[in-house]
Amino acid sequence: MFNIDLSSRVPIYEQLYKKTLExxxxxxxxxxxxxxxxxxxxxxxxxxxxxxxxxxxLLERDGIIYSVSGIGSFIAKINTNALMEYAFEDFDKAVxxxxxxxxxxxxxxxxxxxxxxxxxx
Amino acid sequence: MFNIDLSSRVPIYEQLYKKTLExxxxxxxxxxxxxxxxxxxxxxxxxxxxxxxxxxxLLERDGIIYSVSGIGSFIAKINTNALMEYAFEDFDKAVxxxxxxxxxxxxxxxxxxxxxxxxxx
DNA sequence: GAGGTGTATTACTACGCATAGTACACCAAA
DNA sequence: TTTGGTGTACTATGCGTAGTAATACACCTC
Numbered sequence: 001m002f003n004i005d006l007s008s009r010v011p012i013y014e015q016l017y018k019k020t021l022e023x024x025x026x027x028x029x030x031x032x033x034x035x036x037x038x039x040x041x042x043x044x045x046x047x048x049x050x051x052x053x054x055x056x057x058l059l060e061r062d063g064i065i066y067s068v069s070g071i072g073s074f075i076a077k078i079n080t081n082a083l084m085e086y087a088f089e090d091f092d093k094a095v096x097x098x099x100x101x102x103x104x105x106x107x108x109x110x111x112x113x114x115x116x117x118x119x120x121x
Numbered sequence: 122m123f124n125i126d127l128s129s130r131v132p133i134y135e136q137l138y139k140k141t142l143e144x145x146x147x148x149x150x151x152x153x154x155x156x157x158x159x160x161x162x163x164x165x166x167x168x169x170x171x172x173x174x175x176x177x178x179l180l181e182r183d184g185i186i187y188s189v190s191g192i193g194s195f196i197a198k199i200n201t202n203a204l205m206e207y208a209f210e211d212f213d214k215a216v217x218x219x220x221x222x223x224x225x226x227x228x229x230x231x232x233x234x235x236x237x238x239x240x241x242x
Numbered sequence: 243g244a245g246g247t248g249t250a251t252t253a254c255t256a257c258g259c260a261t262a263g264t265a266c267a268c269c270a271a272a
Numbered sequence: 273t274t275t276g277g278t279g280t281a282c283t284a285t286g287c288g289t290a291g292t293a294a295t296a297c298a299c300c301t302c
Contacts, residue, residue: 009258011289011290011291012290012291013290013291022221022222025222025223026222026223037246037247037248038247038248038249039246039247039248040246047291047292048291048292048293049292050291050292050293051290051291051292053248053249053250054290054291056248057248057249067247067248067249068247068248068299068300069247069248069249069298069299069300070246070247070248070298070299070300070301071246071247071248071299071300071301072246072247072248073247073248084224087219087222087224088219088224088232090214090215090218090219091215091216091218091219091224091229091232092232092236093211093215094211094212094214094215094216095212095215095232095233095236096236096238097211097212098208098209098211098212099236099238100143101143101146101147101208102146102147103205103208103209103212105233105234105236108212108233109230109233109234111209111212111213111216112216112226112229112230112233113226113230115213115216115217115220115226117217117220117221132258132259132260133259133260134259134260158277158278158279159278159279159280160277160278160279161277168260168261169260169261169262170261171260171261171262172259172260172261174279174280174281175259175260177279178279178280188278188279188280189268189269189278189279190267190268190269190278190279190280191267191268191269191270191277191278191279192268192269192270192277192278192279193277193278193279194278194279
């Protein structure tokens with residue numbers, strides 16, 4: 001559920017943040033669903049509890065989850081539109097870069113149409 | 122010509138790499154065009170010569186430029202198709218991520234059509 | 243009380259980016 | 273030949289961030 005890439009240059013806590021957010025957007029994790037405990041998830045992933053804690057704190061700061069001391073962490077009431085905007089964040093940047101590199105909108109659209117999932121790497 | 126953002130979290134040498142490649146793709150820098158000298162560009166940008174050197178060495182490794190000791194660095198013979206593939210690298214990643222986050226291709230295409238340059242930040 | 247939860251703190255290590263300084267080999271032009 | 277510019281190489285250092293390690297505390301449930 002929370003696959004992360006330890007060898008990636010993207011920080012672990014950031015991967016956890018994104019993954020959780022992604023699952024929330026997709027609806028896999030619904031409101032009030034309890035997340036794995038800080039220590040439990042850390043053990044599962046083979047990372048330090050502090051790292052998981054950091055991800056959870058960022059998620060709470062941004063209103064994606066809420067944490068209750070002594071109880072656990074849970075998915076918060078979700079504003080779908082706001083979350084969707086987040087989902088477009090990296091996409092917009094990439095589009096901007098491509099356009100600056102003199103790639104036309106039509107080319108980008110064509111590329112999306114022909115896009116096969118699993119191209120990566 | 123070589124605007125870079127010193128406060129960005131993207132390494133300077135990587136910004137230089139991308140910027141040079143972008144200019145090569147756009148045709149602003151044509152084959153055999155001489156690039157600024159390592160020391161000269163470093164002074165202009167207010168960075169260390171080693172940093173510029175690193176960018177140039179990566180560019181040479183990837184066949185974007187060629188360097189001649191005692192002379193300078195120049196834009197190499199360009200395989201436009203290959204360079205174009207590079208231009209799509211980040212874009213493809215972003216599309217992949219968006220699709221994984223259950224955003225439809227149609228939504229992405231619509232977003233590109235409505236995209237206004239200068240959205241960023 | 244025991245054991246689970248989130249939270250906070252301090253110290254430490256590891257790594258990559260960047261700087262600083264120096265040195266060498268090469269080439270072109272005065 | 274000398275001078276000054278070029279790329280290249282090397283070592284050392286500083287610095288910020290990520291991550292680990294080890295505690296400790298407060299809270300809740302059973």
